[in-house]
Amino acid sequence: MSALESANKIKAKFGDLIAEPTEFRGEITLKLADAEKIFDVCRFAKSIGFDYLVDICSVDNYGEDPRWTVIYHLRGVANGQDLRIKTDVSEEKSELPSVLPIWRTANWHEREVYDLMGIRFSGHPDLRRILMWEGYPYHPLRKDFPLAGKPTDLPGVAFTKVTPMEGGPFVTLPSSSDSIAREPRVRVPEGAERAVSDQRLIDGKLK
Amino acid sequence: MQTQTEIGYNSKVEGDVVLTTVDAALAWFRKNSVWPMPMGLACCGIELMAVGASRFDISRFGSEVMRFSPRQSDCMIVAGTVTYKMAACVKRIWDQMPEPKWCIAMGACASTGGMYRSYATLQGVDNIIPVDVYVAGCPPRPEAVLDALIKIQNKIGTQPILQGTVAAKLLNLQEK
Numbered sequence: 189m190s191a192l193e194s195a196n197k198i199k200a201k202f203g204d205l206i207a208e209p210t211e212f213r214g215e216i217t218l219k220l221a222d223a224e225k226i227f228d229v230c231r232f233a234k235s236i237g238f239d240y241l242v243d244i245c246s247v248d249n250y251g252e253d254p255r256w257t258v259i260y261h262l263r264g265v266a267n268g269q270d271l272r273i274k275t276d277v278s279e280e281k282s283e284l285p286s287v288l289p290i291w292r293t294a295n296w297h298e299r300e301v302y303d304l305m306g307i308r309f310s311g312h313p314d315l316r317r318i319l320m321w322e323g324y325p326y327h328p329l330r331k332d333f334p335l336a337g338k339p340t341d342l343p344g345v346a347f348t349k350v351t352p353m354e355g356g357p358f359v360t361l362p363s364s365s366d367s368i369a370r371e372p373r374v375r376v377p378e379g380a381e382r383a384v385s386d387q388r389l390i391d392g393k394l395k
Numbered sequence: 396m397q398t399q400t401e402i403g404y405n406s407k408v409e410g411d412v413v414l415t416t417v418d419a420a421l422a423w424f425r426k427n428s429v430w431p432m433p434m435g436l437a438c439c440g441i442e443l444m445a446v447g448a449s450r451f452d453i454s455r456f457g458s459e460v461m462r463f464s465p466r467q468s469d470c471m472i473v474a475g476t477v478t479y480k481m482a483a484c485v486k487r488i489w490d491q492m493p494e495p496k497w498c499i500a501m502g503a504c505a506s507t508g509g510m511y512r513s514y515a516t517l518q519g520v521d522n523i524i525p526v527d528v529y530v531a532g533c534p535p536r537p538e539a540v541l542d543a544l545i546k547i548q549n550k551i552g553t554q555p556i557l558q559g560t561v562a563a564k565l566l567n568l569q570e571k
Contacts, residue, residue, distance in 0.1 A: 320515065321480040328514045337514025346483045349522075351512050 191216045191269040194236055201232055220275040223258070223284040229273060230260065230287045238262040238271055241291035244298060246305045250331035255279035256307055260287070277307060286312040304329035321346040418557050425469075425495075426551035427457040429544065432468035432492060434485060437475025439502040442534040451537035456544055465491040470547060471524070472540070476504040477517040489524045497551070499543045500526045503533045 195209035195216045206229070207219040220229055230241075242261040249255055254276040262271045277284050286309035288294045298309040299318040306327035309315060316322060323342045326333055336351040415423075431453075435443055446453050453459055462468040465488045477485055489498070500520050503509035506529040508518035520526060527550060528543040 319480070321483070326514075333514070335513055346479055348479045348514065349518070351508070351514065351516070351518055353512055 191271055194233075194238070194264075194269055195271060197236055198229065198233055202229060205229075215270060215272060217272040217274060220273055223275040223277045223281075226258075226260070226273070226275055227285040227287055227290070230262075230290050233262055233271065233273070234290050237264040237267055237269065240265050241287070241293050241297070242270075244287075244294060244301055246301045246307055246329075248305060248329065248331045253278065256282065256305065258284060258301065258307065282306060283308040283310055285310055288312055303327070306330065324348070418555055421556045422552050422554065425556070426548040428460075429456075429458045429470045429497070429547065429551070430460045430462050430468045431458050432465055432471040432488065433461045433463070434471055434473045434488065435475060436473070436477060436481060436485075437504060439474035439505065439534040442537060443472060443474040443501065443540065446537040446540045451541065453541065453544065456541065456548065458544055465489070466493060468492055469495070470497045470499060470544075472499045472501055473505040473520045473524075473526075474501040474534075476509065476511055477520050477523075478515050479517055480515075482517045482520075482523055485520065486523045495551075495554075497527045497547050498524055499540070499547065500529045501540060501543070502530060502535055506531070509533060 192209060192211065195218055198218060199206045199209060202220075202225070205221050205225055207221070210217045210219075218229075220226060240263040242263050244261075245259050247257040247259065249257060256277040256279065258275055258277055260273040262273065263269065264271075275284070284307070286294065286298055288298065288309075288311070295312070295314070296318060298312055299314070299316060301307050302309065302312075302315050303317040303319050304327060317324065320328065321342075323345055325340060326338060328337065334350075336353045337348050339348060339350055341347040433440070433443055433447075435441075445451055447459065447461060458470070465471075469492075471489055471492060473485065489496075498520075500506045504511060504516070505520045506526075508516050510533075512518075517523070528546050530539050530543045532539055
């Protein structure tokens with residue numbers, strides 16, 4: 189049985205809730221209409237061989253409705269099949285059922301999605317931040333959060349500052365035309381030419 | 396039975412005696428047994444292990460005793476990316492180290508945040524603790540870390556230890 193056949197089996201079980209499987213470069217994706225049903229779909233997927241949850245990730249469709257897309261990457265270790273299940277979650281709700289009872293590895297994946305995107309998982313026993321420090325007030329992977337970060341301070345716990353992004357040697361430019369122009373290491377950092385000329389001045393004075 | 400100790404010139408020890416000040420002798424002891432606190436936070440930590448292993452052999456400089464307890468170490472080597480989440484731990488471990496203490500910021504990340512220009516990374520560990528030597532590199536060669544250690548040793552060698560302390564005053568009293 190191929191991954192497409194497995195996907196069709198899931199589609200047949202849940203009917204209109206799931207759109208027709210799409211295939212792109214040999215990878216099968218199922219789109220689930222109702223995020224509340226994700227637990228049932230995943231439990232059925234596991235029962236037909238998808239015993240490994242590779243990852244859970246989330247997308248911020250900023251400016252669109254629904255805002256969030258949550259994506260589950262499944263794999264059947266025994267049969268070597270891969271399957272992707274997508275589902276949309278609205279910003280007002282920002283919550284969907286946890287799949288932790290099906291795959292225990294979902295624990296940390298769901299904590300990561302909660303930490304960086306702010307989507308909650310109902311039924312998760314320990315929904316704490318996993319990468320940022322406890323008490324950090326933002327969800328930094330959202331599109332409306334600046335890459336440089338925002339200043340915060342929680343005395344005795346931790347703090348963050350705004351990262352200087354201008355002129356640094358490691359800052360990529362998203363608007364550059366090609367990958368060579370985008371590559372930070374080929375650019376002379378801002379201020380570096382000035383430093384060289386200053387050094388020449390000093391050398392000149394010494395002579 | 397107690398034997399009489401010979402006072403004055405002794406041909407047996409002549410030639411093995413070095414005259415110095417107490418301060419210089421103590422600094423010499425101190426700088427040749429700097430016990431590092433390996434704060435391995437990223438890939439620099441792997442290179443730091445190479446510094447300690449046989450090929451580069453940090454024990455040639457008396458610093459092979461990597462202590463994983465801050466209370467027993469003199470020199471924190473911050474090797475790797477300091478995230479804001481880890482920054483609180485680094486600061487706390489630094490505060491737990493007894494004086495006198497020194498700090499090496501190993502590699503681009505520990506020195507400046509390196510290529511991690513983002514909301515999650517502290518832009519240089521000198522935002523939270525004082526750094527004595529910055530080592531460039533991503534990660535630095537082990538020789539560069541040894542060079543930083545030698546620079547720390549030179550610094551320790553010039554720092555007065557007893558001058559102005561209570562111990563120095565007591566010694567002066569005894570001399571008077």
